[in-house]
Amino acid sequence: MAxxxxxxxxxxxxVDNRGKITGRLVWSxxxxxxxxxxxxxPLLFMVVxxxxxxxxxFQDLESIRAFLPVGDISLDNFYAVFERVPAGTFLKxxxxxxxxxxxxxxxxxxxxxxxxxxxxxxGGKIVLSLIIATLIVPFxxxxxxxxxxxxxxxxxxxxxxxxxxxxGLMDTYQVQILPFLANAFSxxxxxxxxxxxxxELDEAASIDGAGWFKIYRSIILPLSGPAIATVAILTLLPxxxxxxxxxxxxxxxxxxxxxVGVQYFFQLSTSWGQIMAYASIITVPVIALFxxxxxxxxxxxAASGVKG
Numbered sequence: 090m091a092x093x094x095x096x097x098x099x100x101x102x103x104v105d106n107r108g109k110i111t112g113r114l115v116w117s118x119x120x121x122x123x124x125x126x127x128x129x130x131p132l133l134f135m136v137v138x139x140x141x142x143x144x145x146x147f148q149d150l151e152s153i154r155a156f157l158p159v160g161d162i163s164l165d166n167f168y169a170v171f172e173r174v175p176a177g178t179f180l181k182x183x184x185x186x187x188x189x190x191x192x193x194x195x196x197x198x199x200x201x202x203x204x205x206x207x208x209x210x211x212g213g214k215i216v217l218s219l220i221i222a223t224l225i226v227p228f229x230x231x232x233x234x235x236x237x238x239x240x241x242x243x244x245x246x247x248x249x250x251x252x253x254x255x256x257g258l259m260d261t262y263q264v265q266i267l268p269f270l271a272n273a274f275s276x277x278x279x280x281x282x283x284x285x286x287x288x289e290l291d292e293a294a295s296i297d298g299a300g301w302f303k304i305y306r307s308i309i310l311p312l313s314g315p316a317i318a319t320v321a322i323l324t325l326l327p328x329x330x331x332x333x334x335x336x337x338x339x340x341x342x343x344x345x346x347x348x349v350g351v352q353y354f355f356q357l358s359t360s361w362g363q364i365m366a367y368a369s370i371i372t373v374p375v376i377a378l379f380x381x382x383x384x385x386x387x388x389x390x391a392a393s394g395v396k397g
Contacts, residue, residue: 130156136373139166139366146361166366173363174353175342176370183329183346183371186265190328191321194270198320199313201271202279203305207291217280223273229333236337239264264338265346269328275320282316283309318382329375347371 133156138146140162149155170176201220205213240257258264286309294304310317332348339345348371354364 132372132376135365136369138362139369140164141166141362143360143362146365166360166362167370169360169363170367170370174350174367176347176350176367178343179345179347179350180371182262182344183348185262186331186346187325187328189262189266190269191324193266194272194275194324195317195320197270198272198275199279199310199317200305202276202283203301203309205276206280206283207288207304207309208301217277220273220276232334232337235268239268239338259338260340260344262344265331265335265344268334269324272320272324275324278320278323279313279316282313286312322379322382325378326375329371 137156137158140158141149142161142163142165145160146155149160154160204210205217210216240259242256242258244255244258244261244263245252258267290308291304294308299307329346330348331346332351335346335349339349351364351367354360354367
């Protein structure tokens, strides 16, 4: 009788614990959904407004219609965007600059992190600390000195009579790429992730005759997929969103990125429908890319946080 009563009490406790866990999960998901809706409202308003004329945008602001694709819906704003500005050229430039910055940046930052983390470099921790310390320096304080140095660097260009070396990288793709290849946070993230990989793998590869570069290319990088995806996203976003630096260093319209193109819509007559259409064109692809690599992004941040 006592044993039966004890089992009943134990089962009731298990049921209570399961109920509490289920309740916590429900509340957790409910809070996430609420925050997702709150943060989605501005994006939803932007996309929906891109299909409406200016007059209807302001009329719908007083009701839920502002977030619904109702009324006078058309693609006129998108057509007008490509007529008003060379949006195709801006998109092409941003894709080139962002892709080059991400690809070369992944190589540069991962190799730097590998050297500090795996190669037992003397003073490696001090070097890493100095690299991280650069994060506290805002880019605005470096922009003018960087502009001066960029104007002194040699530039190999292709001209009608062949290749020639000139002074200064102003008004080129290179000036939009080179200053942003090495990134302190990317090096730190790679370093933390590389530290979580057992160093016994390096020793085993060394016994088989592998050098440091082969260890880096054949062992470390294949195991660092989440870190690579995370650094790619964190490098892509600022590269795509560059505004101040291209405004200072690029004068030719055929080399300007998408963010500089925003100022074109505030000249002469301002059309908010066109602004929303242009903003949708340059925002939605980045959001789609982030959603695609979201799982790898979260996994890498979690792994780095545990190690740190």
